[in-house]
Structures are given as C-alpha cells and as structure tokens.
Amino acid sequence: MKQYFSEIYTGGKSLVEGLGVTFKALFQPIVTVQYPREEIDITPNYRGHIDLVLDPEKNTFLCISCGMCEKACPSDCIKIKGEKLEGEKKKTLVLFELDFTKCSLCGACVESCPKDALEFSQEYNLAAFSREAFHFDILKRLEERRT
Amino acid sequence: MLESDFQKKNRFFLNMGPQHPSTHGVLLIVLEMSGEYVLDPQPVLGFIHRMHEKMAESRPCQSFMPNTARMDYVCALPYNHGYVSLVERKAGIEVPRRAEYIRVITSELNRVASHLLWLGAYLLDLGAFTPILYGFDDREHILDILEDITGSRLTYCYYRFGGVNQDIDDKFVDSTRAFIKRLRKRFVIYEKLVTKNIIFIKRTENIGIVSPDMALRYGMTGPNLRGSGIAYDVRKNEPYSIYPEFDFEVPVGEQGDCLDRYMVRVREMEQSLRIIEQALDRLPEGPVRAKVPKNIKLSPGDCNFAVEAARGELSYYLVGDGTGVPYRLKVRVPSYSNLSCLPELGRGILLPDLVSILGSFDLVIPEMDR
Known part of the structure; x- marks a missing residue:
C-alpha cells in the first residue's frame, strides 16, 4: 500500500x-524558421549540382574538354563534347550536360578537374514535374551568367 | 498470456509495415496474433534492396564512396570511415595524423546526431511527441556544423583515400565546442523530460529483455549488446584509427531491457562528447590528405576492416585480384543481426511492447537490405 x-x-x-x-x-x-517565407543563409561550402567556373578575365569557361570529370563520375552523369573550331589550336567545349537525376553529389568531378574549371552551385530549391527538367545544360547556364 | 477460447479459434495475421510509421522504413513484420498478443513475429526484408555490394564489384574502388553513405543515411560518416580505412589497409596508404583527428571528430559528431534522432523517434513510437522536437533542435546544430565542412547534410561523401576532402577551420572548432557546451546543458532537460518520466519507464522497464547469452547467439553488437551487459566496443576491443589515444568509457546496461538500451545510448553520447573534446584539444597541424596514386590497385588476397557505427559493429570484407575493381566486397551491417532475435524475443508479448522493442533496437532498414 x-x-x-x-x-x-x-x-x-x-x-x-x-x-x-x-x-x-x-x-x-x-x-523554427517559416521556410518558404523565411530563408536561412546557406554555407558557402554547400555542394549543389556542378557548374562551370566563369573566368572573369576572359569572360568564358576554363574547361579544356579533357573528359576527366566524365571518367571520374561514378554514375555516368556527365556528357561533354569538345570540337576543334576553325582557327583554334585546341579543342573548344561545345556541349556540357549533367544528368542530375543520377548525380549523388560526391564531388569526384570537381576534384578530378586539372584546370579547376568546375564548382558546386548553391542551388537547393530544386523541384520539378518531369525527369527531363533535371537534365541540365551546364554550358547554357554559363552563357546566361555571362555579361 | 491468457487466451480465451474465442481468441484461440480466431487467431489472425497482421501485416505491420512496410509502411508502418514505427518500422522506420520499409520493413514488413508479419505477426501471428491472438487478440492483442503476438504469437510469432516474422520480419520480411528486401523491399529496398539496391545491390550496393554488386555495385562495388563492378566499378573502381573510388567510385563506391558515395554508395557507402547511402547504406546508413542516419550515421553515414562511420560508413565512409570503414570503407576508406579498408582500402587504405589493402593498398598500404598512410593517413596524415590531422586527417585521422578530423575523421574521429566528425564520426563522433555523426554518432551523437544519430543517437539524438533515435531518441526522438523512439519516444515518438512510444507516443510522446515533444522529445523529437528537442532532439531535432540539437541534431540540427550538428548537421549545420557538418554541412559547413562536408557540403552535404545527410549522405556525406567527405573522407577520401589518404585523408579527407577538406580541412577544418577555426569556425568549425569554435562551433563544435559551443555545441558540446550546449548539449551538456540539454542532457539535463532530456533527463527531466524523458529518462525520469514515469510513463516512459513503465513502457520500457523489464520489456524486451535480451539475455547476454541470447545477444551473443544472434551476433548482436553496439548499444544493443552493451545494454545486455557485455562491454564490447570495436573502438576499445579492436582499436582502429587513433581511438586508443583517447580516454573514454564503454557504458553497459544491467539486464538488457529497453530501458537499458536507452540508457546506454544516452551515456554513449556523453562519452562521444568527451572524445570530441579531447580530439579538439590535441588537434595537430599538418596536411589532411596524403598523396595517393590515381588508380589504386587492390593486391590479390583478402582484407577486413571493422568500425563501430552508431548501431554496432560494421565490417567491410574485400577480396582483391590485382586490378582497381574489387573482386568481392561484403558488408556486415549491425542492424541485420540486431533484428534477427525478434522472432524469439517477440513471442507472447503485447503488440505495443513489440513496438517498444523494435524502436529500442534502433533499426535502419536501408542498411539491412543494402
């Protein structure tokens, strides 16, 4: 008791x-942060999908289309193509596609690049209705950033 | 267990999962029931099998790194740690001391994050909603700290053969120290809110008793084994990395019930904080990545490496054939063995108690299925 x-x-x-x-x-x-209305600053080290580095002096990409990133990628997400344009000695990048549906953001491509021509973007608000929306044309994204 | 004639005649099967909230993933448990009593629980696996081991055998060993984090997404860094250490042992790569320190600090932070998530989720299983909010608040700090150096929040791919991807800075050291201070204060809150709570004690004490003999028979490891009173911790018994240099205890339970397993994890978090503190104090200067050949050749023969993940002993077994692609990679995961005692343990208990037992095992289903 x-x-x-x-x-x-x-x-x-x-x-x-x-x-x-x-x-x-x-x-x-x-x-609590009321997310769509408020946003937290993202760390500069955040690893979003890859982007081409814009060379401020030449106002173009640093990529020499050697294909190291293509080889390093564990999931075959990257497709690049370089062509010899008239009057140029070296190859010029004409196609850089990323299949983000397969990418696991490991960073092997960025590390393997001999010219440091790749960087991680800061984009994290990614949502779409179709699979094709995540087949990024990285070269086109660079063109848009160009001034 | 009392069974009336009506119940005896009307035994039934109940499918718990694969979309049941307290199975924490796609785990199906087929329960033979009599009224509210469980007669025979049988786990069914295979809903999230992704062929991780096969993937490892079909690509160069570097390319398997992102996969390791996806086996156990709650505590990914020890999985990274086990794999890089395995290949380093096989290929004879020396790791700089600073890199080993960073690995230990981040792995232990990840262990604390995993235990905090477990604490919240377990209480959620038992019907208490508030603790998960406190747990998530603290865990969020760890994720922010780790995100700042690793670049991702959950499925880290931070360690590299011969070191780590990126060096830590003063900001990391300061915020980790601040977090340790904060979490020590929060332990008082957890004790008041959870550990001493009478409803929690009634739901966990003397429930799901795993005897030391039974734990050994099923190959249980980690906090579940230590809850049964056996002080086996890979960090102490089979030391790897720089763990022998640190002073920490291996907490053990007394009788192996759900409460003991809970207490072991809570006390383990305190020990992890001690390890992190010591590592931060003694953090050496120097490089964080050794020079490693671009194409690592795996010499013929086998090699094994075991680490202590948050759920128990994780061991990688690799057979090389002289090329850069592993001939065979076997991953021994803790959750699979921990779950295997469920049919014996769950016989003749109440259904709510089964939920309590399942939660106390801290299962991660993608790790079991791989």
Whole structure:
C-alpha cells in the first residue's frame, strides 16, 4: 500500500517536472524558421549540382574538354563534347550536360578537374514535374551568367 | 498470456509495415496474433534492396564512396570511415595524423546526431511527441556544423583515400565546442523530460529483455549488446584509427531491457562528447590528405576492416585480384543481426511492447537490405 502511494507520488512528480520543461520552452526564443517565407543563409561550402567556373578575365569557361570529370563520375552523369573550331589550336567545349537525376553529389568531378574549371552551385530549391527538367545544360547556364 | 477460447479459434495475421510509421522504413513484420498478443513475429526484408555490394564489384574502388553513405543515411560518416580505412589497409596508404583527428571528430559528431534522432523517434513510437522536437533542435546544430565542412547534410561523401576532402577551420572548432557546451546543458532537460518520466519507464522497464547469452547467439553488437551487459566496443576491443589515444568509457546496461538500451545510448553520447573534446584539444597541424596514386590497385588476397557505427559493429570484407575493381566486397551491417532475435524475443508479448522493442533496437532498414 505504501509503495503504491509512493509510486503515485514519484510518478506524478516526474510528470510535473517534464511539463515544467515544456513550460520553460514557451518563453524561449522561437527556433523554427517559416521556410518558404523565411530563408536561412546557406554555407558557402554547400555542394549543389556542378557548374562551370566563369573566368572573369576572359569572360568564358576554363574547361579544356579533357573528359576527366566524365571518367571520374561514378554514375555516368556527365556528357561533354569538345570540337576543334576553325582557327583554334585546341579543342573548344561545345556541349556540357549533367544528368542530375543520377548525380549523388560526391564531388569526384570537381576534384578530378586539372584546370579547376568546375564548382558546386548553391542551388537547393530544386523541384520539378518531369525527369527531363533535371537534365541540365551546364554550358547554357554559363552563357546566361555571362555579361 | 491468457487466451480465451474465442481468441484461440480466431487467431489472425497482421501485416505491420512496410509502411508502418514505427518500422522506420520499409520493413514488413508479419505477426501471428491472438487478440492483442503476438504469437510469432516474422520480419520480411528486401523491399529496398539496391545491390550496393554488386555495385562495388563492378566499378573502381573510388567510385563506391558515395554508395557507402547511402547504406546508413542516419550515421553515414562511420560508413565512409570503414570503407576508406579498408582500402587504405589493402593498398598500404598512410593517413596524415590531422586527417585521422578530423575523421574521429566528425564520426563522433555523426554518432551523437544519430543517437539524438533515435531518441526522438523512439519516444515518438512510444507516443510522446515533444522529445523529437528537442532532439531535432540539437541534431540540427550538428548537421549545420557538418554541412559547413562536408557540403552535404545527410549522405556525406567527405573522407577520401589518404585523408579527407577538406580541412577544418577555426569556425568549425569554435562551433563544435559551443555545441558540446550546449548539449551538456540539454542532457539535463532530456533527463527531466524523458529518462525520469514515469510513463516512459513503465513502457520500457523489464520489456524486451535480451539475455547476454541470447545477444551473443544472434551476433548482436553496439548499444544493443552493451545494454545486455557485455562491454564490447570495436573502438576499445579492436582499436582502429587513433581511438586508443583517447580516454573514454564503454557504458553497459544491467539486464538488457529497453530501458537499458536507452540508457546506454544516452551515456554513449556523453562519452562521444568527451572524445570530441579531447580530439579538439590535441588537434595537430599538418596536411589532411596524403598523396595517393590515381588508380589504386587492390593486391590479390583478402582484407577486413571493422568500425563501430552508431548501431554496432560494421565490417567491410574485400577480396582483391590485382586490378582497381574489387573482386568481392561484403558488408556486415549491425542492424541485420540486431533484428534477427525478434522472432524469439517477440513471442507472447503485447503488440505495443513489440513496438517498444523494435524502436529500442534502433533499426535502419536501408542498411539491412543494402
């Protein structure tokens, strides 16, 4: 009988203490961020999908279309093509496609690049209705950034 | 267990999962029931099999790195750690000391994050909603810290053969120290909110008792084994990396019930914080990545490497044939063995108790199926 009441006492006390924690939390600053209306700054090290680096001096890409990233990719996401244009000694990049549906953001392509011509983008708000929307034309994205 | 004539005549089968919230993933458990009592629970696996081992055998060993994180998405860094260490052992690659320190710090942070998520999810299984919000709040800090250096939030691909991808900076060290201070204060809240709560104790004490003998028979590892009173921790018993240099304890339970498994994990978080603190104090200067040949050749013969993941002993077994592609890679995951004792353990118990037991095992289904 004594044990029964002491259990009720300790049990009741534990519940009140737990409620005390919740009560205290009521007066603490709000930590929830109302996402679509508010946004948190993203870290500069965030790894989004890859993008070509824009060379500010030449106002073009640094890529020499060697194909190292294509080889390094574990999931065959990258497709690049370089062509010898008239009057040029070296190959020029004409196609850079990324199949983002297969990419696992491991960063092997960026690391393998001998010219540091690839970087991670900061995009994380990615949602679309079709699979094709994630077949990115990276070269076109660069053209859009060009001034 | 009392069974009336009506119940005896009307035994039925109940499918728990693969979309049941308390199976934490696509796990199906076929339960033979009599009223509210479970007669025979049989787990059915294979809903999320992705051929990870086969994938490892069909591509160069570097290309398997992103896969390791996807086996256990809750505690991915120890999975990275096991794989890079395995290939380093096989190819004889020396890792710089600073890189080993960074690996230990980040792995332990990830372990704490995993235990925090488990704590919240377990309480959610038992019907308490509030603790997961506190757990997520703390876990969010760890994810932010790790995101800053690894670039991703959950499925990390941070370690590389011969080191790590990116060096840590003062910001990382400061925010980790601040987090340790914060979490120590939060442990007091968890104790008040959860550990001492009478409803929680009633739902976990003396439920799902795994005897030491039974735990060994089924090959259980990690906090589930330590909850049964056996102090086996790969970090202590088969030390790898720089763990022998740190001073930490291996918490053990007494009788192996759900409460013991809970207590082991909570105390383990404190020990992880101790390891991180010591590692931050002694962090050496130097390079974080050794020079590694571009095409790593795996010499003929086999090699094994075991690490302590958040759920138990994770071991990679690799057979090489002289090329860069592994001939065979076998991953031994802890959750599979931990679950295998369920049919024996779950006989003749109440259904809510089965949910409590399942939660206390801290199962990650993608890790079992691979």
